[in-house]
Amino acid sequence: MEMDHRTVSLAEQIFDRLENEILSGYYQRDELLTEMKLVTDLGVSRTPIREALHRLEQEHLIDITQKGIVVLGVTQKDLADIFEIRERIEGIASRMAAERITDEQLAQLRETLELQEFYVPRKDADHIKIYDSQFHKLIYRFSGSSVYYDTLMPLHKKVQKYRKASVENESRAVQSAKEHRGIFEAIAAHDGAKAEQYTVAHIVNAANHILKRGN
Amino acid sequence: MEMDHRTVSLAEQIFDRLENEILSGYYQRDELLTEMKLVTDLGVSRTPIREALHRLEQEHLIDITQKGIVVLGVTQKDLADIFEIRERIEGIASRMAAERITDEQLAQLRETLELQEFYVPRKDADHIKIYDSQFHKLIYRFSGSSVYYDTLMPLHKKVQKYRKASVENESRAVQSAKEHRGIFEAIAAHDGAKAEQYTVAHIVNAANHILKRGN
DNA sequence: AAGTGTATTTATGTATACAATTATACTGAT
DNA sequence: ATCAGTATAATTGTATACATAAATACACTT
Secondary structure, eight states: OOOOOSOOOHHHHHHHHHHHHHHTTSSOTTOEEOHHHHHHHHTSOHHHHHHHHHHHHHTTSEEEOSSOEEEOOOOHHHHHHHHHHHHHHHHHHHHHHHHHOOHHHHHHHHHHHHHHHHHTTTTOHHHHHHHHHHHHHHHHHHTTOHHHHHHHHHHHHTTHHHHHHHHHSHHHHHHHHHHHHHHHHHHHTTOHHHHHHHHHHHHHHHHHHHHTTOO | OOOOOSOOOHHHHHHHHHHHHHHTTSSOTTOEEOHHHHHHHHTSOHHHHHHHHHHHHHTTSEEEOSSOEEEOOOOHHHHHHHHHHHHHHHHHHHHHHHHHOOHHHHHHHHHHHHHHHHHTTTTOHHHHHHHHHHHHHHHHHHTTOHHHHHHHHHHHHTTHHHHHHHHHSHHHHHHHHHHHHHHHHHHHTTOHHHHHHHHHHHHHHHHHHHHTTOO
16 A cells, blocks of 8 residues: 555655755754755756745745745754644544554554564664654554544654654663554554553653653 | 735735635535646636645645546545544643733734624624634634644634534524633633633534534 | 945746646557 | 557646846945
8 A cells, every 4th residue: 555656756755855854953943045056956947846845834844935945843842732732632543543444554554563673672773763653654544534644744753853862762762662562452452442542651751751851 | 913915926825715715615525627727717827826736735635636636625524533633732722822922912812802793793604704713713823832823723724614504503603702702811811721621612512513414 | 334225136936838647539359 | 349559638747937026235325
């Protein structure tokens, strides 16, 4: 499912790339870009770049002004708000997923979890982050609700920059994988209440770990 | 604040117009559009139209395919999910607003409420809807959190099509204005707990009224 | 030296021409 | 009649030229 063999448009590639560069902190807050700078850097015309920029603007990751493109990114305060919201609704998405997930989707979720568990003892932070992130994304999708997906995905993505320290902390990485395992088993057993409960606890733990650090 | 004397770009005007036409139900679900049809209908070039369409696609209101542009809109199931989420987080936004709102912002909120109260006995559904909607939007903004604003605004906007019947029902319109008044007084008194409580109750009532109708 | 008005530069906004992909219609064979 | 293959048409994707508006630099006045 969603194998995406189709060719992805330049605009989408650029959007993904710029979004990642902003969320990862490569572009600093208040940094000023211009379309022409991106044209020369990326080697494509303004059209797909503009499309990507407008999508980023809609996510409030940049602000397009007459002076140029101002990088906004995600602040520490944003982060607190994000976790407050996720604590309240991400559990519901897990419950919905537990109640309606198919065997095929379950297999996909299991594989993602096992990949995360594979990389944790190997301390491969990059891969851990990828599969940790994908685990949440799959649950959003398997909730079957595009409203929940559209609401949670942007919130989840925006934590990215701050998740780095989290996955590089070994004890937290181990604990996080265990929590994912618990959520997965609850979903696999189609136990909605338990899936919800474990998910909320997981978000609370992640929030405690990430927010504690200050900035 | 946000008087917007500046000229608005064509792309933004078209986005607002198309978004409204989809959310109001003017364009039916599964209806097929093309860029060229919009070019001839709206009398502008493809560029601003494409920008608007890409923003609509990001909000999942349309799907852009090779066959053309498929209108998605908002389903009854979406609506149930939307109210479930709003019940859980919109109260927090009200509490935040109560705790930090300025006198100037308060005056703005009061004026919006009084306009709603002005039009309710006159049974002017269009105006009631505008100020009802603006009341919620202002609270999102005055929460001071762009995360809450960005999360709640799209959810709120998507109820639009279904709110029509609501504001045209006189008893519900009267009741809704009363509930807004209660929320406003709590915010004006900087009573966060009460603002949160009243807001949650208001969302629950709105959900009961709108979801009850089926579709 | 400070401020104002103006010219210039630089940025995004828009229109249009061209490319590439995909859906569709049509023709022919079985 | 049905299906496969192919040609055609219609669609979105991309590049570029032009328009417009704002920020900046600079000269001039006081």
